[in-house]
Amino acid sequence: MDVQNKSRANVETAQAFEYQVAGHPGVLVVEDNAMIIKPLNKREQEFYEGANGAPEFKSFMPVYYGMLQQSNDNVNSENAEFICLENLVHGFDKPCVLDIKIGSRLWDIDAAPEKQAAMVKKGQRTTSGKLGIAVTGMKLHGQPSEDREWCRDLTEVTILDALAYYFSAAEKSVSKEYxxxxxxxxxLEITELLQVVERTELRMYSSSLLFVYDASKTRYEQVFSSTSNASSATNEDGNGDNDEDQSVAADCSLLDMKAIDFAHSHWTPDQGPDQNYISGIHGLLESLRSVLAK
Incomplete structure (x- = not known):
């Protein structure tokens, strides 16, 4: 389906999106499963449309297909408005999904003082305040999503356990090497994103990174069947100096990572990079390297 046809998708046949693990309810998936639609937020729409001026960062965003307005009983609205986005789990046999909120500051630039105070308290109660990251949703294939209370209760220590649990499906279904x-x-992908964000002028508050990998042994074997060393990996510190492994990753569809949730995001020319977001990315890299070392 081309972009023009996607924007005319029949909302009447859309279904609740099984792999929505965080955020406001109401995300739907259309019948071909290649696109999701979510209730329109004007600021998010503006951020997606403004990404045309920042092609490097745009490559780390889901494909944006435009806006759709249509009657839809599923959301109890006569004139529901949606933004149409790439479904990041499309094509995965056994997707495992993780949503991580980035940054210790959670309030927008125009937030009222009481909202700011509430967000400060929220950050202090979660790992956002100290680590600059927070797990806000997780779903392993074939299992129910972890609830919000479970996510909120994670600490600086147990968040590492939660991340290890997320990746455990890869080991159980395939191998420790996988x-x-x-x-x-x-x-590798987060490091590339960090380099882009460091030279991009924007602000993203309460934005997330969405991670997806396939826990299907069949697809793993299909992808690596033409590779002589299926368990080859980058160097042990995770900095990615192994060119062969990077080329395999670029060609395969076993995993994906995208920045999402831009309801509180802005393009900010002449204001420099987003240090709050950058600090959160560093915290995430440190946490993942700790999990890898286990």
Whole structure:
């Protein structure tokens, strides 16, 4: 389906999105499963449309297909408005999904003082305040999503256990080598994102990174069947000096990572990079390297 046809998708046949693990309810998936639609937020729409001026960062965002307005009984609205986005789990046999909120500051630039105070308290109660990251949702294939209370109760110590649990499906379904491979590839992608964010002028508050990998042994074997060393990996510190492994990762569809949730995001020319977001990315890299070392 081309972009024009996607924007005319029939909302009447859309279904609740099984792999929505965080955020406001109401995300739907259309019948071909290649696109999701979510209730329109004007600021998020503006951020997606403004990404055309920042092609490097845009490559780390889901594909944006435009806006859709249509009657839809599923959301109890006569004139529901949606933004249409790439479904990041499309094509995965056994997707495992993780949503991590980035940054210790959670309030927007125009937040009222009482909202700011509430967000400060929220950050102090969660790992956002000290680590600059917070697990806000997780779903392993074939299992129910972890609830919000479970996510909120994670501490600086137990968040590492939660991350290890997320990657455990790769080890159980395939091997320890595959688990380590997935973590290393995510470290590579996050590092590339960090380099882009360091030279991009924007502000993203309460934005997340969404991680997806396939826990299907069949797809793993298909992807690596033409590779002589299926368990090859990048160097042990996760910095990604192994060119062969990076080329395999670029060609395969076993995992993906994208920045999402831009309801409180802005393009900010002449204001420099987002240090709050950058600090959170560093915290995430440190946490993933700790999990990899276990």
């Amino acid at each position: 688990r380590d491979y997935v973590i290393r590839q995510f470290i």
